Amino acid sequence: MFKETALSGQTTFFQKLRSLDYILLACILILGVISSLAMYATDGGELLYHTKSHVLRFIIFFVMMFVLSFLNIRFWHATGYLFYIIVLGLLIWASLYGITASGSQRWVDLYFINLQPSELMKIAIIVCFAKFYHRAQINQINNFKNLLVPMMILILPILLVISQPDLGTSILIALSGIIVLWLAGINLKYFIYSGLFLLISMPFVIAFLKPYQKLRILTFFNPDKDPLGAGYQIIQSKIAIGSGGLTGKGFLKGTQGYLEFLPEKHTDFIFTLFSEEHGFIGSLALLFIYGVIIYRVIDIGKNARSFFGKLFCFGFASSIFVFITVNMSMVLGLLPIVGSPLPIMSYGGSSMLATMIGFSIVMSTKIYQKQLIA
Amino acid sequence: MFGGGGDSGYKKLSTVNRRMFIMTAAKLVIFGGIITRLFSLQINENKKYLTLSDKNRLREWRLPPVRGDFEDFFGNKIASNLKVYQLHVVPEQVEDFRYLMIRLRDILDIDSKTFKKILKKRSQQKSWETLIISENLSWDQFAKINFYLHELSGAKPVLSVARNYPYDEKFTHLLGYVAQASEKDLTENEVIKKSHVPGLRVGKIGLEKTYENQLIGSNGIQRYEVNAYGKRINQIDFVEGKKGTDIKLTVDTEIQAQCNELLKDKAGSICVMDIYTGELIAMHSSPSFDPNLFLYGISHDNWNEILNNPKKPLINRSIQGLYPPGSTIKPIVALSALENDVISTKFKVNCTGKTEMYGQTYHCWKDTGHGIVNLRDALKVSCDTFFYEMSRRLGVDRLNLTAKKFGLGEKVFNGTYNEEKEGLIPSTQWKKNALGRGWVLGETLITGIGQGYMQTTPLQLCLMTAQLANGGFKIKPKIIYYKKSDSYEKIKAEMEKNRINLLSDFQQDDALVDFSLEKKKHDTDLYKPLYRNQENVKFVLEAMFASTNEVRGTSYSSRISDKKYQFAGKTGTSQVKKITEIQRELDLDISQIPYEERDHALFVAFGPYVNPRYALSVFVEHGGAGSSAAAPLAKKLFKTIIDRHEEREKIREKSLMEI
Structure with missing residues (x-):
């Protein structure tokens, strides 16, 4: 007991600085540079709005992440539920007074930033579950009360996000949550049960889907059926990636992107553009960097003494992996095409903010890895 | 405190670690899947997607090919290309197409009919294809468009080329004309289909059609990079089109122009030919029309005017018009009789103006008769009675052979003109096959004066005369000038050689030249004698000289006594309708007979008489007597033809030097 408090209390700033994970930091920085260059290429080799604002955001959020890394892991544990409740509140606010764009009410106006709370929820749900299972006894995890509460925690934001409507993000939130639940030790049979339940209720869910969402799912199964309509995005994306070849067309030499053949090229399709210009080798390199990041996060989780930190790192690494995949x-x-950004690479402030918050919690776990949480 | 008891805490930790391990393994598998997918797209199917990517971003615009020119023997352009101002719109690049069209309609003052036509065309083509709003803007319109251009985004004033026929109606039948390619043109000709762009003009008839594939040229190609909305980003590639081949003709614009002048307000044809080289010097059919009218789509009124003209301007009479040759056939009848030893040159007939044969009365054109005439006189005064008797003895089948040998009843240009007609030289066999009835002997008589079933084109008569005038040798008429074609000297030498060969054959075999029916190939016969005994040809030519240059000759009044221009010819007056006895009694003046029933006037001639070089045929439809309506035209023409000869030879020498 004494040892632990001593460790946390008496660590100097320089010791903390030294215990930062520099490989992870370097990878994030490299990703920031790559994404900025990709954004620049997407703008057609000009320093336009998207590039400028992406670079600015990256710098601001990276610095923020760096600073927040020094917060004690206890802080994150203590504010775990609060964080979740605030984001949930923002989601409710968004559904009531949110800003509508392209048919979906996703954003809240925070005066200095237009925030997309659903992106933050991807992280908040992990923090929330990490805190919940930090306390829970392993033999109580699978009892009714301990199953019902996390279920409510998970379903509430999902319903809110679906109603925006934003199928992609709600699926990603669900996946993040489910992975943490499973890691925490919930019996596999419950996942199988609910999976079966979902399968049975599928027809009813589909009945509630918007026509464009139905079309997207149908298009996924046969994109060539309507090449200029709904299948357009998939076909054009495959053309761009496929035409990249082994080494790619070269930086700023991609054609599909700047000729507008690629839809949402700054956000969801940034990888397509990157892959067209840098080819198979470039794509492998990008995957490698992501792989290193995920590996580092898992490694930090392994060495964390607190269950909260461990579960968060494992959950965060897994959800980053899910987002990338x-x-x-x-x-x-x-x-099928569902809106899902590529972490750090894609244009979008909320997504980057959420990812950076995640990294700062990971970093804090690393700095305070010996720290135990009561 | 570490949450929960030690044992429970340990279990919790081992669960999360175990599950994380499984999760990591799954991650590796999924990453492997993504890499595999990347590999299959970028490495295995790279080629396919590269092609798709290029197809995506590159779009080709084909420019209209520039058509080859036609020029005459002297290098004058008779069909060329003019620079024109056009107005193009690519509908895809226009924001508000309807608005733009309405603005253009007001600025250019487009009438509602044309306007509807343009809108219809728009609906038939792809949105990135150029829509031609106007193909020939006047300078005023062009200036106006440029003035308003800033508010007409999407409209493009373009400098383009269009076919132009500077000689208007003078070469229409000879050249043909071009007009917008039709659906039929595209399906019939692969080359047209390949080079087709909106507004492409292709040959519709005549040489323009026949030589389409050489004339058309190749498209220029502009390759542009386009964005997903079809907007041109930048030009990647520009392949310059190749102009079509220029075609040089053997014709002389000056003589052609005079033919046009001579036949003004008449229906008819004049053909002029070099009797050795076979080069066509002129070939005109009247009335003609301005081919420039067809360039931008002929107006309804203009078209009706051409269509409803009773003189039928659309017919190319020189090769399409079939008429009884009348007395112009007589040199051939006389030659045939001599060659077949039916009569001698001394043979005489007493002409009383009419003769009874086979229970019918056959009239000579001269009611009072010519008295006693021999063959030379008969040709000179064109005595029908003599020819009735001679052809009775000759028979239609032997006449048929001689006539065919000299080019009658056969297409002169095989294939150069699709519309060329064959004509008809009757024979007993022909009648049996075609009409299913036997030949009536009386029909032989009227065939002998070029009436009845016999039908020839004016060009065939010209060729016949040329082949007589060159001493009776086969020549090949042509209208396209080739530098490599045989020179006059070579042809003459060849003919002389063939003449001597024939003589020696004669002496050796002492047999008749085989006048067999078998049709030999055109080229192997070239420059070969068409006669058995050249003296017979010479006799006929001398008689034709008499016909023009001796008193009482039928074309005496059209003679030129200057040896330089002196020519020899044969008139012809062919009946359109059988003359009834009453009409014969009335002996009406030509102006009193309805136009459609008037005789056709014909004249064939060659000149200069000493060392002849050119042959011609003049045909005036419903012109009356050949001596008064056709021969005088030849007289005027011969002066020009002979005067132009020197010029022509100079050009020929020059072109020889170039080789």
């Missing part, structure tokens, strides 16, 4: 599978034509 879903985005790439989507642009590669392996999954």
Whole structure:
């Protein structure tokens, strides 16, 4: 007891600085540079709005992440539920007074930033569950009360996000939550049960889907059926990636992007553009960097003494992996098109903010890895 | 405190670690899947997607090909290309197409019919294809468009080329004309289909059609990079089109122009030919029309005017018009009789103005008769009675052979003109096959004076005369000038060689030249004698000289006594309708007979008489007597033809030097 408090209390700033994970920091920085260059290429080799604002956001949020890293892991544990409740509140605010764009009411106006709370929820749900299971006894995890509460925690934001409507983000929130639940030790059979339940209720869910969402799912199964309509995005994305070849067309030499053949090229399809210009080798390099990041986060989780820190790191690493996989599978034509950004790479402030908050919690876990939380 | 008891805490930790391990393994598998997918797209299917990507971003615009020119023997352009101002719109690049169209309609003053036509055209083509609003803007319109251009985004004033026929109606039948390519043109000709762009003009008839594939040229190609909305980003590539081949003709614009002048307000044809090289010097059919009218789509009124003209301007009479040759056939009848030893040159007939044969009365054109005439006189005064008797003895089948040998009843240009007609030289066999009835002997008589079933084109008569005038040798008429074609000297030498060969054959075999029916190939016969005994040809030519240059000759009044221009010819007056006895009694003046029933006037001639070089045929439809309506035209023309000869030879020498 004494040892632990001593460790946390008496660590100097320089010791903390030294215990930062520099590989992770470097990878995030490299990703920031790559994403800025990709944004620049997407703007057609000009320093336009998207590039400028992406670079600015990256700098601000990176600095923020760096600063927040020094917060004691206890702080995150203490404010875990509050964080979740605030984001949930923002979601409710968004659904009541949110800003509507392209048919979806996702944003809240915070005067200095237009925030998309659903992106923050991707992180908040992990923090919230990490705190919940930090306390829970392993033999109580699978009892009714301990199943019902997390269920409510998970379903509430999902329903709010679906109603925006934003199918993509709600699926990602669900996946983040489910992964943490599973990691925490919930019996596999409950996942199978609910999976079966979902399958049975699918027809009813589909009945509630918007026509454009139905179309997207149908298009996924046969994109060539309507090449200029709904299948356009998948086909154009595959053309861009496929035409990149082994080494790519070269920086600023991609054609599909700047000729507007790629839709949402700054956000969901940024990887398509990157892959067209840098080819198979470039794509592998990008995957490698993501791989290193995920590996570092898992490693930090392994060495964390607090269950809260451990579960958060594992959950965060897994959800980053899910975000990357879903985005790439989507642009590669392996999954239907649902809105899902590529972490750090895609244009979008809220997504970057959420990712950076995640990294600062990870970093804090690293600095205070010996710290125990009561 | 570490949450929960030690044992429970340990279990909790081992669960999360185990599950994380499983999760990591799954991650690796999924990453592997993504890499595999990347590999298959970027490495395995790279080529396919590269092609798709290029197809995506590159779009080709084909420019109209520039058509080859036609020029005459002297290098004058008779069909060329003019720079024109056009107005193009690419509908895809226009924000508000309807608004733009309405603005353009007001500025250019487009009438509602044309306006509807343009809108219709728009609906038939792809949105990135150029829509031609006007193909020939006047300078005023062009200036006006440029003035308003800033508010007409999407409209493009373009400098383009269009076919132009500077000689208006003078070469229409000879050249043909171009007009907008039709659906039929595209399906019939692969080359047109390949080079087609909106507004492409292609040959519709005549040489313009026949030589389409050489004339059309190749499209210029502009390759642009376009964005997803079809907007041109930048030009990647520009392939300059190749102009079509220029075609040089053998014709002389000056003589052609005079033919046009001579036949003004008449229906008819004049053909002039070099009797050795076969080069066509002129070939005109009247009335003609201005081919420039067809360039931008002929107006309804203009078209009706052409269509409803009773003299039928659309017919190319030189090669399409079939008429009984009348007395112009007589040199051939006489030659045939001599060659077949039916009569000698001494043979005489007493002409009383009419003769009874086979229970019918056959009239000579001269009611009072010519008295006793021999063959030379008969040709000179064109005595029908003599020819009735001679052809009775000759028979239609032997006449048929001679006539065909000299180019009658056969297409002169095989294939150069699709519309060329064959004509008809009757024979007993023909009648049996075609009409299913036997030949009536009386029909032989009227065939002998170029009436009845016999039908020839004016060009065939010209060729016939040329092949007589060159001493009786086969020549190949042509209208396209080739530098490599045989020179006059070479042809003459060849003919002389063939003449001597024939003589020696004669002496050796002492047999008749085989006048067999078998049709030999055109080229192997070239420059070969068409006669058995050249003396017979010479006799006929001399008689034709008499016909023009001796008193009582039918074309005596059209003679030129200057040896330089002196020519020899044969008139012809062919009946359109059988003359009844009453009409014969009335002996009406030509102006009293309805136009459609008037005789056709014909004249064939060659000159200069000493060392002849050119042959011609003049045909005036419903012109009356050949001596008064056709021969005088030849007289005027011969002066020009002979005068132009020197110029022509100079050009020929020059072009020889170039080789």
